[in-house]
Amino acid sequence: MNxxxxxxxxxxxxxxxxxxxxxxxxxxxxxxxxxxxxxxxAILTQRTxxxxxxxxxxxxxxxxxxxxxxxxxxxxxxxxxxIKPSGFYKAKAHYLLLLANFIIxxxxxxxKMKNEKQQELRKKLLALKGIGLETADSILLYALDKPIFxxxxxxxxxxxxxxxxKNLNYQFLQELFEKHLPKDFRLYQDFHALIVIxxxxxx
DNA sequence: ACCCAGGTGGCCC
DNA sequence: GGGCCACATGGG
Numbered sequence: 001m002n003x004x005x006x007x008x009x010x011x012x013x014x015x016x017x018x019x020x021x022x023x024x025x026x027x028x029x030x031x032x033x034x035x036x037x038x039x040x041x042a043i044l045t046q047r048t049x050x051x052x053x054x055x056x057x058x059x060x061x062x063x064x065x066x067x068x069x070x071x072x073x074x075x076x077x078x079x080x081x082x083i084k085p086s087g088f089y090k091a092k093a094h095y096l097l098l099l100a101n102f103i104i105x106x107x108x109x110x111x112k113m114k115n116e117k118q119q120e121l122r123k124k125l126l127a128l129k130g131i132g133l134e135t136a137d138s139i140l141l142y143a144l145d146k147p148i149f150x151x152x153x154x155x156x157x158x159x160x161x162x163x164x165x166k167n168l169n170y171q172f173l174q175e176l177f178e179k180h181l182p183k184d185f186r187l188y189q190d191f192h193a194l195i196v197i198x199x200x201x202x203x
Numbered sequence: 204a205c206c207c208a209g210g211t212g213g214c215c216c
Numbered sequence: 217g218g219g220c221c222a223c224a225t226g227g228g
Contacts, residue, residue: 042209049208052225087225091211132211152209169217196209 003164004180008187011194018193021050025142026189035110036067038143039103042135043096044086055085068100095130102128110143118146133170141192147185149177150192154199 001009018026024034025041040060044053059082060066065074080093106124107113113121118140125136133151140146151173159165165176181187 045208046210047208047223048210048225049227051227052208055226085225087208088210088223089225091223095211130211134210138209150209154209192209199209 022193056083
């Protein structure tokens, strides 16, 4: 076992299966509603704590606006007001609308989208306004079950802590993790979740 | 009154 | 390819 596999085993031993906010994101398999929830939350969670994401998502739930179709049909102002607690709400409402419309127009559903190759999907997601490297990869990994290793601030902290690499470049770290781990979306989902859980754990 | 949280786009060099 | 700033809310 290399250091990456050992780290995963250690985190799994310490925390067990990812819990709380990760129940839906790490659930396998996911139904249509759960996949769409992950995509919506992937936008809402940009630079925001999970509690505020939940406040925003609960507002959407109350109005039954948790499908791409319903998001594409309500007014942008209404969408903005519902997701306000997640912060940066004007930008996020715009991004959500663009993304929902893109998926409806080009694929119809996430299940159909899932059939396309990872690299093609990634390129198309990154071309959308509001979708950067981390959001694109979180959609690929958690909503579309693609085996791509997600890099975020918590992953970088882990890399620094264990001196896994001096280079903190996104692509470099992604390739580094993938090179040392089996290509398995289940492993990547749980590993990333545990990295975040561990990163938040004060001690 | 600060500081922080699963980022991204725009602009600059 | 990186450095800096704006974007906004709710909790410690």
